[in-house]
Amino acid sequence: MKKSKKIILAAMLLALLIILSRFISIETQFLVISFSFVPIMMSAIWLGPKYSTLIAVLGDFIGAILFPFGTYFPGFTISAGISGFIYGICLYQKENQEFSNKSILLRLCLSSVLVLGIVNILITSYWLHMLYGNAYLVIISTRVLTQVIMLPVQIITIYVLYKFTKPIMDKYL
Secondary structure, eight states: OOHHHHHHHHHHHHHHHHHHHHTSEEEOSSOEEESTHHHHHHHHHHHOHHHHHHHHHHHHHHHHHHSOSSSOOHHHHHHHHHHHHHHHHHHOOOTTOOOOHHHHHHHHHHHHHHIIIIIIIIIHHHHHHHHHOOOHHHHHHHHHHHHHHHHHHHHHHHHHHHHHHHHHHHHHO
16 A cells, blocks of 8 residues: 555544544543544554554544543553554554454454453553542443443454455555
């Protein structure tokens, strides 16, 4: 894929990320329910870890500056970058490389478990603990249920989108 096409696709996914995370999400002090994972995971599949990390970091930073839910905290941007990197490492499909259905499902499961478990439960809970001073284990316990619910939602959503967009991406990119 040409670099100009990659940049255009990255910009579109970044804009979609900001819209999904800031306008089409449910956010409380400790829980966030949204489909903002979609552009990050799709950028990981099509563009690789560099782009998915950059999109995740820029999406969090730009969204927090332009459409804040509270004060900006760089820890959440670090968490977003780690998530984008993990997705990129696990899901990137190099040009002329085909994943079987089983392989893409395994990669989706692995990346989702890593991000939801390590980043969203452990690291983000620590940032919330630092910000609000609440007990770390209490924060984790409130976040575990949401992440367990989001795991199959993420895997099914991205798998369906991958299958739907693969022929289009192969044809035009």
